[in-house]
Amino acid sequence: MSKDKKKKDISDKIMKDIKAHEVKMKPKVYFVLGSVMLGVSLAFLVLFTSFFIHLVMYRMRIDSPQSFLGFGRMGLTPFLLNFPWIQLGLVVGGLLIGLHLLKRYDFSYKKNIWMVILVAVTLVVTLAFVIDSVGFDRRFGKMKPIGPLYRVNQVGANWVMGEVIEINGEKMIIKGVDGKETIIIWDGSAHVRTGGPIEKGDQLKMVGEWDSEVFVAKGIVKVGNGRVKGLKRVNSQFGVQQ
């Protein structure tokens, strides 16, 4: 078969399908709606990612899981369990999906991809700082379904945190965000990093082990260092009686 004949066959076949209405052109509105949906999805993703960056910042500031690391190996588990992995994962996921969507826009390939990433990350981080600075957590922290995202995991298999409400020698009682009181005991071998005597009202984090209902502390650290009264803020935010 000659090349010209083949060429004719291609156009004939295509036009035959078109005329038989087996192939139909998509309407303009389909593409307009597609662009609108893409824009809306991107805007949503920017807000979503910024909100979760704010949550990571909040948890790192208020919950400060990194303070457990000062206890060495014993602090590793509470650090890993208190670190906002899910929020961080959602941030990374949001950024990746957002960049994937951005690549669907015609302009994206004409720009340096690293510049696009830099602009996108700067935008969401800036927005996260704005959300953080306007006190979003105080306004919406009690609302469902956002509220639970701000809650701190105050009691675990080998850690506990809360505010000191009573202290007597090497025994004290602390109260958590949920209002639950816990008896704490420790001895001279405990690693105490409180920068002074423990007093009523101090916000403490402890690692150790449970002996029935009593927590035997092996390490105690004061949170907030007098600068950010993290747990106190959480307690007041969620309406726990001081």
Next chain:
Amino acid sequence: MKNLKSFSDEELAVYVYSEEKEAYREVVERYQGKLLRYVGSLVGNEDKAEDIIQEAFIKAYINLRSFNAKRKFSSWIYRIAHNEAINYIKKYGRETRLDERQAEKLVGKSNVERELERKEAVKMLGKCLDKLPVKYKSVLVLYYLEDYSYEEISDILRIPTGTVGTRLNRGKKILTKVCSKLGGEKYV
């Protein structure tokens, strides 16, 4: 029907979706040869290339209303054909082999002057290109065979113009190395 030959590609595309579907035949006739050559060089099998461009023309027709008439129609339709070819290669691999006419054009651009060596050079270049990754090969073919500019290649492959230049240079270097290994360094 109007005299379609006088229409630019962009005017023709708008005319097809706004007035006369039958005019799409003119689009197909204008591009089937070029696309067959391009896709053929990527997949290395003319029959498969024909199926691929047929599919590309159908997709182009379905999505014709998404074409922005302010942009170049050729880049748009090459992009569709390129995607179809890449999908095919991902699925079935490639049997890359340039036909003699294509290879001769490349050899011509490489300034191989001696006619006696020409046939051998064409054969060797075909072998060398056969070994090249698609991302370099597509740029080389579009630039040297299809005479597209950096800007147009950037639009077709959706890569920055700087990357087009980089791939072109690297492509040529790889081509030289590959040819050297195959004993044909004097042809490139």
